[in-house]
Every structure is written in structure tokens, then in C-alpha cells.
Amino acid sequence: MKKIEQRLTENGVRPTAMRLLIYKYLAEKEVAISLTDIEAAFAKAERTTLYRTLRTFEEKKIVHQIDDGTGIQKYALCEPGCDCNLEQDLHLHFLCNNCDETVCLTEHKIPHINLPEGFVAEDANLVLKGICDKCSGQ
Amino acid sequence: MKKIEQRLTENGVRPTAMRLLIYKYLAEKEVAISLTDIEAAFAKAERTTLYRTLRTFEEKKIVHQIDDGTGIQKYALCEPGCDCNLEQDLHLHFLCNNCDETVCLTEHKIPHINLPEGFVAEDANLVLKGICDKCSGQ
DNA sequence: GACAATAATGCACTTCCGTTGCATAGGTCA
DNA sequence: TGACCTATGCAACGGAAGTGCATTATTGTC
Numbered sequence: 187m188k189k190i191e192q193r194l195t196e197n198g199v200r201p202t203a204m205r206l207l208i209y210k211y212l213a214e215k216e217v218a219i220s221l222t223d224i225e226a227a228f229a230k231a232e233r234t235t236l237y238r239t240l241r242t243f244e245e246k247k248i249v250h251q252i253d254d255g256t257g258i259q260k261y262a263l264c265e266p267g268c269d270c271n272l273e274q275d276l277h278l279h280f281l282c283n284n285c286d287e288t289v290c291l292t293e294h295k296i297p298h299i300n301l302p303e304g305f306v307a308e309d310a311n312l313v314l315k316g317i318c319d320k321c322s323g324q
Numbered sequence: 325m326k327k328i329e330q331r332l333t334e335n336g337v338r339p340t341a342m343r344l345l346i347y348k349y350l351a352e353k354e355v356a357i358s359l360t361d362i363e364a365a366f367a368k369a370e371r372t373t374l375y376r377t378l379r380t381f382e383e384k385k386i387v388h389q390i391d392d393g394t395g396i397q398k399y400a401l402c403e404p405g406c407d408c409n410l411e412q413d414l415h416l417h418f419l420c421n422n423c424d425e426t427v428c429l430t431e432h433k434i435p436h437i438n439l440p441e442g443f444v445a446e447d448a449n450l451v452l453k454g455i456c457d458k459c460s461g462q
Numbered sequence: 463g464a465c466a467a468t469a470a471t472g473c474a475c476t477t478c479c480g481t482t483g484c485a486t487a488g489g490t491c492a
Numbered sequence: 493t494g495a496c497c498t499a500t501g502c503a504a505c506g507g508a509a510g511t512g513c514a515t516t517a518t519t520g521t522c
Binding site for chain 2: 469470471472473479480
């Protein structure tokens with residue numbers, strides 16, 4: 187918990203009890219988490235607080251937002267030292283059609299794409315859908 | 325208009341007046357269209373009708389749905405003969421941060437990705453964001 | 463051409479999720 | 493301690509997708 191506190195402080199986020207818990211929750215889960223997920227896990231807390239905590243985390247580069255095509259925004263912890271805006275840190279995400287969980291494949295960067303004349307890419311999002319390792323193993 | 329009628333019939337969609345107009349609209353626009361766009365263009369028509377028309381078109385492989393990360397579902401005409409479910413027909417989309425328009429880059433297929441053991445990909449979505457050719461030209 | 467069956471359209475309403483405004487509680491610093 | 497700033501809680505809004513049901517149009521059959 188001390189480590190989490192330090193991580194938050196380093197990134198310019200005041201380590202309140204709520205935030206520590208949310209960070210811990212994100213760290214334990216190895217998949218991308220939606221606001222609704224968190225809400226279910228912290229029934230006592232306000233949705234708004236959770237929402238704003240996630241946004242704060244995102245602004246401070248503690249989590250990155252994931253759009254996996256479900257229409258629901260999800261979040262996952264950033265790797266320490268990663269800057270999710272840089273092309274080299276853009277990794278792909280995998281959405282399982284079976285368990286509906288989305289995981290970061292941080293080792294798999296998005297390949298560079300040659301665009302037609304006139305197009306300038308600043309950001310990229312690649313989502314693969316299918317069956318994840320947990321579900322295919324059975 | 326006869327051609328459109330034929331296209332719809334071939335794909336098993338009854339060519340009503342409404343549908344012909346919507347198809348025509350999609351064909352003229354060269355960018356991905358949201359339900360709200362269409363609603364604005366056809367002020368007289370019901371949202372539900374437009375919504376269901378788009379869904380029907382999608383089911384019958386006349387349009388494909390695009391998730392460009394804006395949280396708004398968009399649609400664009402499929403190339404004749406394309407099967408948007410097949411890996412070889414999966415192309416990437418480009419969302420312009422300046423004009424907010426999303427275009428299909430049908431010539432640019434999504435590269436094949438080697439996934440970790442246990443992951444089986446069935447579908448893929450790649451969206452690049454940046455400045456499009458129209459906006460960068462100025 | 464008239465009729466029944468089927469499909470498309472229009473209207474009302476719901477749900478889900480993200481988002482904001484404002485009041486209150488809590489922590490920080492002089 | 494008191495003033496200030498930040499975080500939290502509560503209430504409400506708004507956009508977009510989606511559904512149920514009645515009505516209208518279209519098709520096939522006799």
C-alpha cells in the first residue's frame with residue numbers, strides 16, 4: 187500500500203483512501219475495468235467519485251483508457267514509465283467474445299502503417315476480438 | 325437509382341423509397357455516417373426507421389459498422405462483393421482530429437498480428453487518428 | 463382487382479453510460 | 493486555529509442505442 191501511495195504521489199495525485207483502493211483494485215484485476223465494474227466492486231462509493239478518480243488517473247498517466255468497441259470505456263493501469271501518447275507505447279487490446287474481458291497485450295505494439303499521401307497519424311487504436319487464452323484453454 | 329434498387333434486391337433487402345434515399349445518401353457521402361447525421365439529413369423521417377434501416381443494411385452486408393472510438397456508431401457502404409467478416413476484407417479507418425470525419429481506407433488492410441499462445445483472433449479493428457488529406461492540404 | 467399475410471414505418475418510451483453543477487466534507491498550509 | 497483548496501456525495505441532465513406496439517405499405521394468392 188505504501189508503494190501505491192508513492193506511485194500516486196509521484197504522478198501528482200493525492201493519495202486518498204478511495205484512490206488507493208481503486209488503484210489496488212485495478213492492480214489486482216489483470217483486465218481492463220469499466221466504471222460499472224468498479225461501481226459494483228465499491229458499492230458504498232459514489233459513481234461520480236469513481237468516475238472522476240478514473241479521469242484523474244488518466245490525466246496523470248496512471249491508467250489509460252481503452253476503447254474495445256463495446257461502447258463502454260474501460261481502463262487499465264499503465265506500465266511504469268510508459269507514456270501512452272507516444273507511438274512506441276501504443277499496444278493492442280484483445281476483447282474475448284466468450285468472457286467479454288479485455289486485456290492489454292502490452293508486448294504487442296501496433297505496427298507502423300503507411301498511409302496515403304496527405305494523411306498524418308497521431309494516434310492509433312487496434313483491437314482484436316476472438317477467444318482469449320483462458321477461454322481457449324478449456 | 326435503378327442500380328441501387330438492384331443492389332438492394334440482390335442483397336435481400338426490399339427497395340423501399342426510404343431505403344433507396346438512404347443508400348443514395350451514403351453513396352454520395354464519402355465518409356462514415358452516424359445515425360445522427362442521417363437524422364439531420366432526413367428530418368422528415370423517424371429515427372427508428374433510419375436506425376433499423378442501417379441495421380438491416382448491416383445484416384445484409386450492404387454497409388459495415390465502424391467504431392472509430394468516438395462512441396458513436398458510424399456506417400459506410402461496403403465495397404461490392406466484400407465480406408466484411410473475412411480477414412482479408414478488414415480495412416482500417418481514419419478519424420480526422422480536425423474535421424471529425426471518419427473515412428474508410430479500403431486499400432489498407434489490417435496487417436496480420438501474431439498473438440500469444442492461446443489467443444485466437446476472429447475479428448479486428450484498427451483506427452488511426454490524426455489529420456486527413458483534406459485538412460492537411462491547407 | 464381484392465384479400466390476407468408479411469414487412470416497413472412511426473410513435474412513445476426505456477435504459478445505459480457519460481457528464482456536469484453545486485453543496486458538503488476532508489486535508490493542507492500559513 | 494482559520495482560510496483555502498481539493499475530494500467526495502447527491503441530484504440531475506443529455507446523448508445515443510434499443511424495444512414494444514400500433515399503423516401503414518407492399519407482396520403474393522386467389
